Amino acid sequence: MSAVVFSEYGGPEVLSIAQRPVPAPGRTEVLVRISSAAVSTADVIMRKGSPFVARLAMGLLKPGKPVLGTEYSGVVEQCGADVDRFVKGDIVVGATGDDFGAHAQYICVDEQAVLAQVPEGLDAADMLAISEGxxxxxxxxxxxxxxxxxxxxxxxxxxxxxxxxxxxxxxxxxxxxxxxxxxxxxxxxxxxxxxxxxxxxxxxxxxxxxxxxxxxxxxxxxxxxxxxxxxxxxxxxxxxxxxxxxxxxxxxxxxxxxxxxxxxxxxLRDAKLRAKDLRYICRLAGEGVLKPVIDSRYPLEQVREAHTRVDSGHKRGSVLLDLP
Ligand SMILES: NC(=O)c1ccc[n+]([C@@H]2O[C@H](COP(=O)([O-])OP(=O)(O)OC[C@H]3O[C@@H](n4cnc5c(N)ncnc54)[C@H](OP(=O)(O)O)[C@@H]3O)[C@@H](O)[C@H]2O)c1
Missing domain, CATH: 3.40.50.720 (NAD(P)-binding Rossmann-like Domain)
Structure with missing residues (x-):
C-alpha cells in the first residue's frame, strides 16, 4: 500500500510516498481501506516539529511515527474473528488520536477504537470533514x-x-x-x-x-x-x-x-469518550444539523501541496487527502 512518510522535521518537502505492507487485522480489529484523510493543523505541527512541545509526542530529534494523519474515512475491508460491531463493506469514519497513521491506504484499528458508521446517504468525505472539526x-x-x-x-x-x-x-x-x-x-x-x-x-x-x-x-x-x-x-x-x-x-x-x-x-481524551462523541456527531450529521466545510481536496501524490495549504493558516474548513 502507499503511505505518506517522513523521517525528519521540516517543510512539506520532507514528505514522500513509500510502499508498505498492508497490515493484517488482529482478532478484535478491522482493516479499513481509507478513501480520504484530513490534513490537519496537528499534522503540519508534527511535520515541522514546532512548536517544540510537539516533539514530546513525536520524538525529540526525529519523528518516531513515520505516517501522519489522524481523521479518516473509508470502507471496512476485513474483520478479525471476534469483531461484532462492524462488517465488511461498512462505510466508516474514524480518528486515531496521537497514534497517527491515517495518511495511508489501509489502517487496522480495534473495533472499540474511535470508529463509527457513516450515516446512510452521507458521503464519507463529507462526514470526515464534519467530524474533523x-x-x-x-x-x-x-x-x-x-x-x-x-x-x-x-x-x-x-x-x-x-x-x-x-x-x-x-x-x-x-x-x-x-x-x-x-x-x-x-x-x-x-x-x-x-x-x-x-x-x-x-x-x-x-x-x-x-x-x-x-x-x-x-x-x-x-x-x-x-x-x-x-x-x-x-x-x-x-x-x-x-x-x-x-x-x-x-x-x-x-x-x-x-x-x-x-x-x-x-x-488525548479517553478513547471510549471520543468514540461516543464520534457516534453523536455522526447522528447530528445524519439529521442534517452539521454540514461539511471543505476547503480543498488533493490526490495522494499532491500531499506536499495539501500541507502547504494548511501551512497558510487560511484554509476554510478541512483540507482532505484522497487516497487511491
Ligand atoms: N486543543 C486541541 O486538542 C486541538 C485539536 C484540534 C485543533 N487544535 C488547534 O486548533 C487550531 C485551529 O485549527 P483549525 O484546523 O480549525 O485551524 P485552521 O483551519 O487552520 O484555521 C484557519 C482559519 O483561521 C482563520 N484565521 C486566521 N487568522 C485569524 C485571526 N487572526 N482571527 C480570526 N481568524 C483567523 C482563517 O481565516 P482567514 O483566511 O479569513 O484569515 C482560516 O479560515 C489549530 O491551531 C490546531 O492546532 C487544537
Whole structure:
C-alpha cells in the first residue's frame, strides 16, 4: 500500500510516498481501506516539529511515527474473528488520536477504537470533514464551556475546521453565535448559523460592547487577559492552542466560579469518550444539523501541496487527502 512518510522535521518537502505492507487485522480489529484523510493543523505541527512541545509526542530529534494523519474515512475491508460491531463493506469514519497513521491506504484499528458508521446517504468525505472539526469543538463547548440554550457565544477563527464546527454546534445547543473571521468568510459563517459577524481585519472583538458567556478562540489568536473584558462575570475563555500561558490560566482558574480559562487536548481524551462523541456527531450529521466545510481536496501524490495549504493558516474548513 502507499503511505505518506517522513523521517525528519521540516517543510512539506520532507514528505514522500513509500510502499508498505498492508497490515493484517488482529482478532478484535478491522482493516479499513481509507478513501480520504484530513490534513490537519496537528499534522503540519508534527511535520515541522514546532512548536517544540510537539516533539514530546513525536520524538525529540526525529519523528518516531513515520505516517501522519489522524481523521479518516473509508470502507471496512476485513474483520478479525471476534469483531461484532462492524462488517465488511461498512462505510466508516474514524480518528486515531496521537497514534497517527491515517495518511495511508489501509489502517487496522480495534473495533472499540474511535470508529463509527457513516450515516446512510452521507458521503464519507463529507462526514470526515464534519467530524474533523466537531471532534474538537464538541468537548470544548459542552465540557469546558458548559454551553446551554440562550448563551451568548463568540467563536474566533470561525471559518477554520474547528471554528466552523463550533458555530454549528453552538447554534444546535441554542446559543446566539457571534463569529469572528475575515470579510470573505462572512457569508459562510452566517450560513452555518452565526447571527453576528465581526471582521477581524477591521474590528477588535475584545474592544466591543457585547458580553459573552463563552469566548471560544478556535485559532488561538487572542488571550484570556484581553478577552476578560468581553466575558460575563462567570464566562469561559476556551482556547485550542497550547501555550504555557493558557496552561497556567487553566490551572489558576480551575476551581473558579467566576471567569475561567480552559484548554483541552482533545486527541488525548479517553478513547471510549471520543468514540461516543464520534457516534453523536455522526447522528447530528445524519439529521442534517452539521454540514461539511471543505476547503480543498488533493490526490495522494499532491500531499506536499495539501500541507502547504494548511501551512497558510487560511484554509476554510478541512483540507482532505484522497487516497487511491
Ligand atoms: N486543543 C486541541 O486538542 C486541538 C485539536 C484540534 C485543533 N487544535 C488547534 O486548533 C487550531 C485551529 O485549527 P483549525 O484546523 O480549525 O485551524 P485552521 O483551519 O487552520 O484555521 C484557519 C482559519 O483561521 C482563520 N484565521 C486566521 N487568522 C485569524 C485571526 N487572526 N482571527 C480570526 N481568524 C483567523 C482563517 O481565516 P482567514 O483566511 O479569513 O484569515 C482560516 O479560515 C489549530 O491551531 C490546531 O492546532 C487544537
Amino acid at each position: 466537531a471532534m474538537t469543538a464538541l468537548p470544548f463547548l459542552r465540557d469546558a464551556g458548559g454551553i446551554r440554550k440562550g448563551m451568548q457565544v463568540l467563536v474566533n477563527g470561525a471559518s477554520g475546521s474547528v471554528g466552523s464546527a463550533a458555530v454549528q454546534l453552538a447554534r444546535h445547543f441554542g446559543a446566539q453565535v457571534t463569529a469572528v473571521c475575515s470579510a470573505g468568510n462572512a457569508e459562510l459563517v452566517r450560513s452555518l448559523g452565526a447571527t453576528e459577524v465581526i471582521d477581524y481585519a477591521s474590528e477588535d472583538f475584545t474592544a466591543g460592547e457585547a458580553r459573552y458567556d463563552i469566548v471560544f478562540d478556535a485559532v488561538g489568536r487572542s488571550s484570556f487577559a484581553a478577552c476578560r473584558r468581553v466575558l460575563k462575570p462567570d464566562g469561559a475563555y476556551l482556547c485550542t492552542v497550547l501555550s504555557f500561558g493558557i496552561l497556567m490560566q487553566n490551572w489558576l482558574t480551575g476551581r473558579s466560579s467566576g471567569q475561567r480559562a480552559r484548554i483541552i487536548l482533545t486527541g
